[in-house]
Amino acid sequence: MENINKIGICAPKGFYANGLHCGIRKNKSKKDLSLIYSDVMCTAASCYTQNKVKGAPIYVTKEHLEDHKAQAIIINSGNANTCNDNGIEIANQMCELSATALKLKPEDIIVASTGVIGEKLDITPIQNHIGELVQGLNDNNSLAACEGIMTTDTIAKQFDTAFEIDGHTCHIGAIAKGSGMIHPNMATMLAFVTSDVAISEDMLIEVLHEVCNDTFNMVTIDGDTSTNDMLSILCNGKAGNPEIREKNENYAIFKNALFKICKDLSKAIAKDGEGATKLLTCAVVHAKSDKDAKAIAKSVIASSLVKSAMFGCDANWGRILCAIGYSDAQYDETTIDVSFESNAGSIAVCKNSQGLQVDEEKALEILKADEIIIHVDMNNGEESAESWGCDLTYDYVKINGEYRT
Structure with a gap:
């Protein structure tokens, strides 16, 4: 049977x-x-x-x-x-x-x-x-x-x-x-x-x-x-x-x-990234092209500074704009919105590439979760993309420092 x-x-x-x-x-x-x-x-x-x-x-x-x-x-x-x-x-x-x-x-x-x-x-x-x-x-x-x-x-x-x-x-x-x-x-x-x-x-x-x-x-x-x-x-x-x-x-x-x-x-x-404590998703919307949306999403997720900030529960949106800035993408650098979301809620931290007044306690609570979405609205087109990664922790260095032993 x-x-x-x-x-x-x-x-x-x-x-x-x-x-x-x-x-x-x-x-x-x-x-x-x-x-x-x-x-x-x-x-x-x-x-x-x-x-x-x-x-x-x-x-x-x-x-x-x-x-x-x-x-x-x-x-x-x-x-x-x-x-x-x-x-x-x-x-x-x-x-x-x-x-x-x-x-x-x-x-x-x-x-x-x-x-x-x-x-x-x-x-x-x-x-x-x-x-x-x-x-x-x-x-x-x-x-x-x-x-x-x-x-x-x-x-x-x-x-x-x-x-x-x-x-x-x-x-x-x-x-x-x-x-x-x-x-x-x-x-x-x-x-x-x-x-x-x-x-x-x-x-x-x-x-x-x-x-x-x-x-x-x-x-x-x-x-x-x-x-x-x-x-x-x-x-x-x-x-x-x-x-x-x-x-x-x-x-x-x-x-x-x-x-x-x-x-x-x-x-x-x-x-399940080595040493990870959090799943990170970068969700990009309203990009000029599919290629641009993917490049931006991957650049944010790959940033060691962004990953470190997420490990430390730091709503450092400037690192996200920095990562977007060195991506191989075409966009208007003055129209970017950024927000963070988890099962604890959501919070906007950047509007039109400028910082917003942020409730740091609320941001901390949101970023303590084990799954975080970084929302990036480029306000510059119709294409979207997602990229996935994890935070960068002390254990990543330990695991890879001892990989063969």
Whole structure:
């Protein structure tokens, strides 16, 4: 009987997952190897880091997805398999081991790694546990797979949603990891999405990039773009909907569902930033263009001074205007309004780029919350955008100062 309580990456029909500790990480209580598998071939697409230094799995996955087909994803944590002379060989071996155990072709496997850069990855632990990993595949194991890709994450990040296309119930599920070394143009993040929707490869590639630009590429934790970032999606068509082959109503339904999942993951990554105590959202409205709105939102969220002020519950709106001022955007610098909002209320602090009389006690109460929205009204157009990040705390330095130890 089909498990009707499936969640995360196992929510769509025909998907199975597992995660376990194989020995890459020293801590035996930490899972470090995960597998996602579809029982039929999938249409597949990926987005990758824009860092010029890339992990070996990126190159192997790009090669394997030249035909836009895949049936499984193998991921390890604890080692990024980056900047190693045998990195490509190890990434290929991970695919070969998975393919043999699953009775697939190596080129139908997506491979990803995350962890310390510049340390060689020993294939032995993976080789010794791949059979156990495959044997434990289950349609209720999304959490185990999610735990297997975590590094400095403090919470597992998994979501799913259901929606209708032409009378067919469809699903999207996803897991992600990401907590630090995160900046627009992906992050040190891995995200894996599954769906039972039937969609052509051209439409899948297009929708994935469109959604990625408005979600994962709008997250920043610390200004560092990583080497191994990857967002991959597998669609196996088992929902039975008519294949989406053009940008029609069904495309829009699928895109909206995918956007919801990716936005949820993006916000979860931002809130779980290394050492973070607060999720920050910068919501920009009335900008001249979409490009300008995004540039302004990202500039504010990326500002170390803004992030520090939010940690200290300081309604320092001048830092926000400063961050807008050095963004690569076109605007009228005399028409900017700024306000802060949380579950404790809202307060306007700037009107037409000039300071307002502020009730500091009320501002303090609003900024004590663990989720804060920085509203920026440019009063200069019709476009809007959101970016997500977190505050900058003492613990961020401690976590990253001791990362390898």
